[in-house]
Amino acid sequence: MNRFGDATKLKIAAAVVLAFALVPFIPGVLDHYVFFYLFLVFVYVVLAQSWNIVAGYTGQISLAQHAFFGIGGYTTALIATTLFADGGSYFNPLLLLGSGVVAALFACAIGTPLLSKLAGDYFALGTLGFGEIVRVILIKGGSFTGGSGGVSMSPEPFDTLKPHYWVGLVLAVASTAGVYALARSRLGLALMAIREDPIAASASGVHVLRFKVMAFGAGGFLAGLAGSLYAFYVFSVSPGGFVNLTWTLYPILMCVMGGNGTVLGPVLGAFVMTAVFSAGNIWLPGAHPIVSGALIILVMLFMPNGFLQARSNRQAAKRPQGEAVATSP
Numbered sequence: 001m002n003r004f005g006d007a008t009k010l011k012i013a014a015a016v017v018l019a020f021a022l023v024p025f026i027p028g029v030l031d032h033y034v035f036f037y038l039f040l041v042f043v044y045v046v047l048a049q050s051w052n053i054v055a056g057y058t059g060q061i062s063l064a065q066h067a068f069f070g071i072g073g074y075t076t077a078l079i080a081t082t083l084f085a086d087g088g089s090y091f092n093p094l095l096l097l098g099s100g101v102v103a104a105l106f107a108c109a110i111g112t113p114l115l116s117k118l119a120g121d122y123f124a125l126g127t128l129g130f131g132e133i134v135r136v137i138l139i140k141g142g143s144f145t146g147g148s149g150g151v152s153m154s155p156e157p158f159d160t161l162k163p164h165y166w167v168g169l170v171l172a173v174a175s176t177a178g179v180y181a182l183a184r185s186r187l188g189l190a191l192m193a194i195r196e197d198p199i200a201a202s203a204s205g206v207h208v209l210r211f212k213v214m215a216f217g218a219g220g221f222l223a224g225l226a227g228s229l230y231a232f233y234v235f236s237v238s239p240g241g242f243v244n245l246t247w248t249l250y251p252i253l254m255c256v257m258g259g260n261g262t263v264l265g266p267v268l269g270a271f272v273m274t275a276v277f278s279a280g281n282i283w284l285p286g287a288h289p290i291v292s293g294a295l296i297i298l299v300m301l302f303m304p305n306g307f308l309q310a311r312s313n314r315q316a317a318k319r320p321q322g323e324a325v326a327t328s329p
Contacts, residue, residue, distance in 0.1 A: 017173055024162045033278075039161060039233070041274045042168030043226050048251040048258075048266035049175040050222035055252075056261035057179075057188060058215040059195030060115070063248055064127035065223045067134040068103040070243035072224030073231040074138065075099040077151040090157040091167060096228050103224025104217045111216035116209055119198075135243040150238025153231070164233050171229060172267075175222050180263045191215055195261075223247075250277070 020038070029035050047065060054062045076099045080089035089095055114126045138145045145151065182188040190211050193201035202208045227247075231237050251266070254273045259265025 017169070020169055021166065024165055030160060030162070033282075035161060035165065037274060037278055039165050039168050040278070041270050042165070042172040043230055044251060044254060044270040044274055045172040045267050046168075046175045046222050046226040046229075047247065048254040048270050049179050050219040050226070051248075051251045052179060052255050052260065052262075052266045053182065053191075053215050053222070054219040056255060056265075057182065057191045057195060058212055060212060060216065061120070061124040062127045062216065062219065063124050063245075064107075064110075064131045065219065065251060066243055066245055066247035067127075067131035068107055068220040068223035069227035069230075069247045070134060070138065070237070070239070071103045071106055071220075072099040072227030073237040073242045074145065074151065074227075075102045075224070076228040076231040077153055077237045078144075080153050081151060089153075091163055091232060096167075096225060099228035099231075100221040100224040103227070104221035107220025108213055108217040111213045111220075112209075115212045115216065131243065131245070131248070135239050138239045138243060146238070148239060150236055150241070152236040155235040158235065161233075164229065167232075168229055171225055175225075176263060176267055178218075179266075183263055187211070187214075192261075 023029060023035070023038065047069065050068070051062060051065050054060050076089075076095055079095055079098070083089075084092070084095070110127075110130050114123055114130075118126050138150075139148050141147065182191070190201065190206045193204065193206055194208055194211055198208050227242060230242075234241065250273065251270075254269030255266045256269070257273060258267065258269025
């Protein structure tokens with residue numbers, strides 16, 4: 001019965017992905033704001049899943065996703081303007097993956113000393129400090145990083161948003177599928193054991209530091225991919241545009257509102273919160289931070305575990321006592 005249920009869910013997911021993949025062929029959609037909104041959702045899904053792996057499944061609150069996002073964007077821009085100065089960098093898959101790998105290496109390098117010494121709020125502050133260090137280095141980097149003005153790539157390859165849309169969709173689906181596989185693997189069980197009780201996990205044979213660093217590196221990799229994709233959209237990276245706390249705080253809000261530590265929670269949160277912020281920018285340019293803040297407060301008060309967890313709790317309350325409870329997606 002469970003296998004049939006999983007197969008049905010996968011078929012529904014494949015149909016939804018196919019529907020999104022066909023959106024660019026709808027007449028007039030390329031000139032509609034909804035098309036850009038979906039692209040932005042895909043970027044936030046990748047970022048939200050990167051934080052979800054670190055915090056939702058491992059229990060480590062990271063405030064450095066904007067740093068890895070910026071590292072990914074800068075890696076793409078610097079390589080594109082040096083090694084690929086004559087062209088050939090536009091959505092080069094090796095450049096995209098390489099930008100993610102560079103961000104992951106930075107994550108492992110900074111995560112190892114931080115995770116070996118710090119936990120909880122202290123680890124969060126340490127990652128926030130790392131983000132500030134990255135921002136200052138980029139500003140003071142001189143001609144190499146372009147200083148506060150950043151690095152600009154040639155916008156000549158840009159003709160339509162369709163490549164960005166499809167690449168964003170692939171990355172969003174791949175990151176979500178990766179979290180889905182992680183949640184059902186032995187590695188995922190080890191990460192969740194660390195989240196619940198690191199001491200008990202260590203006593204059971206789990207190498208806590210190694211798994212924490214692996215999760216932190218995976219989160220950095222996804223954030224770097226998102227930064228690389230966004231760099232190809234704006235064709236210019238700068239400390240103010242890429243190493244901005246917005247790229248950390250928004251994904252956190254999306255995870256919390258959708259359901260932290262679930263597969264689909266960050267996806268749902270990305271769709272909802274991006275719509276809220278986009279609508280606020282259009283219709284309430286001066287007051288949308290107030291409206292968004294009020295919405296966040298209401299959700300935290302009445303659904304502190306997110307939409308999906310709230311739904312699961314309601315279903316569990318209606319279920320007869322003793323009946324098996326299914327896990328959240």
